[in-house]
Amino acid sequence: MYAASPRAAGSVLELTEALIARASLTPDDAGCSALIAERLARLGFALEWLNREGVTNLWATRSFGAPHAAPLVILAGHTDVVPPGPVGQWSSDPFTPTLREGRLYGRGAADMKSGLAAMVCAVERLICEQPPRRGTLAFLITSDEEGRAQHGTRHVCTVLRERGLKPDYAVVGEASSLRRLGDRLVIGRRGSLGCDLRVLGRQGHVAYPERADNPIHRLAPVLAELVAARWDEGDADFPPTSLQISNFHAGTGANNVIPGAAELVFNFRYGPASTAEGLKARVHEVLDRHALRYEAQWWHSGEPFLTRRAALFEAARAAIAEVTGLETPQTFTGGGTSDARFIAPLGAEVIELGPVNDSIHKVDEYVEVADLEPLAAIYRGILARLLA
Numbered sequence: 001m002y003a004a005s006p007r008a009a010g011s012v013l014e015l016t017e018a019l020i021a022r023a024s025l026t027p028d029d030a031g032c033s034a035l036i037a038e039r040l041a042r043l044g045f046a047l048e049w050l051n052r053e054g055v056t057n058l059w060a061t062r063s064f065g066a067p068h069a070a071p072l073v074i075l076a077g078h079t080d081v082v083p084p085g086p087v088g089q090w091s092s093d094p095f096t097p098t099l100r101e102g103r104l105y106g107r108g109a110a111d112m113k114s115g116l117a118a119m120v121c122a123v124e125r126l127i128c129e130q131p132p133r134r135g136t137l138a139f140l141i142t143s144d145e146e147g148r149a150q151h152g153t154r155h156v157c158t159v160l161r162e163r164g165l166k167p168d169y170a171v172v173g174e175a176s177s178l179r180r181l182g183d184r185l186v187i188g189r190r191g192s193l194g195c196d197l198r199v200l201g202r203q204g205h206v207a208y209p210e211r212a213d214n215p216i217h218r219l220a221p222v223l224a225e226l227v228a229a230r231w232d233e234g235d236a237d238f239p240p241t242s243l244q245i246s247n248f249h250a251g252t253g254a255n256n257v258i259p260g261a262a263e264l265v266f267n268f269r270y271g272p273a274s275t276a277e278g279l280k281a282r283v284h285e286v287l288d289r290h291a292l293r294y295e296a297q298w299w300h301s302g303e304p305f306l307t308r309r310a311a312l313f314e315a316a317r318a319a320i321a322e323v324t325g326l327e328t329p330q331t332f333t334g335g336g337t338s339d340a341r342f343i344a345p346l347g348a349e350v351i352e353l354g355p356v357n358d359s360i361h362k363v364d365e366y367v368e369v370a371d372l373e374p375l376a377a378i379y380r381g382i383l384a385r386l387l388a
Helices: 012-020 032-042 109-129 153-162 215-228 276-289 311-324 340-346 369-386
Strands: 046-049 057-064 072-078 098-100 103-105 135-142 169-172 184-186 191-200 242-250 261-270 294-302 330-332 349-352 366-368
Touching: 012 032, 012 103, 012 109, 012 369, 032 046, 032 057, 032 109, 032 135, 057 153, 072 109, 072 340, 072 369, 103 109, 103 369, 109 135, 109 366, 109 369, 135 153, 153 340, 169 311, 169 340, 169 369, 184 311, 184 349, 191 215, 191 276, 215 242, 215 261, 215 276, 261 276, 276 294, 294 340, 311 349, 311 369, 340 349, 366 369
Parallel strands: 072 135, 072 169, 169 349, 184 330
Antiparallel strands: 046 057, 057 135, 098 103, 103 366, 191 261, 191 294, 242 261
């Protein structure tokens, strides 16, 4: 395991601090990828910028043994961060990396600038100290993960598919650990399907309901049925599908007016036991059976995926055990979406592995300084096993 002073030149801490100091609010990269690209270029990586619609996308590759040698291993991550929220609630400036009591604070500290920094340092050490004998290493770095996620990894994966490139393995550096580094591996994610539903009625005076058509009253029994529905039973790897309502709006603001429309936003998180088309069909059956007049705009941000416990999983498990002593990390398919959903359909085994995620998207986001060098050691151990 690499044992450096936390503040040594080339340390994970040093690079993480440099990345946090760049206020890369999605989709602004703020120079983060250029900083990483400079270090990768010194290692012999070929750099390609696949930018689109104001999004920065870096695709950097280096082969060992032969050009385009297999296996192709992708290290993936994002430089963009969510807004810090009320800056006055932070204990220190969110874009001034700050050390306090063994923790590094700043927006992106856990999600996911420390993961990116650890990946870069892991590759530097691997190539300089124990160069792989075969295979191709690639970095896929985007500034469009926390936002619309339309022109980042999704776009790069489309380009890779058009080129006929089929990655074998991918490690996404999202903050995946639960209580201590390496205690949980994300091996899949649920699909996400959402709907903006507008139920139409007829506006009128509350004293004359016979002259109006209240869309809230019409929607109420439908809403109760959708919320109570059992969409599927899940499976051994995924929980049952969940429907959640995130927004509801109706009314003019006056207390004596029946509104002319009611608007609802809801989202499904679903596993392989259901399909997006099947869920849509079931919703429309309920809406139509209740004779609603409605407009539905669906949005689908990703299919579910699952990586079986094969070569990549075993390499990660062994590397975690070697560095942390944890023999059996928990496997997990919950949580939100990640860019892994765009990489997995290319045919790659995909896992997400990174620091503890307790503080992500919160005020005073942080990462444990003591986890930074071990995280790089885990990444290095995975790569050494896959490229041996």
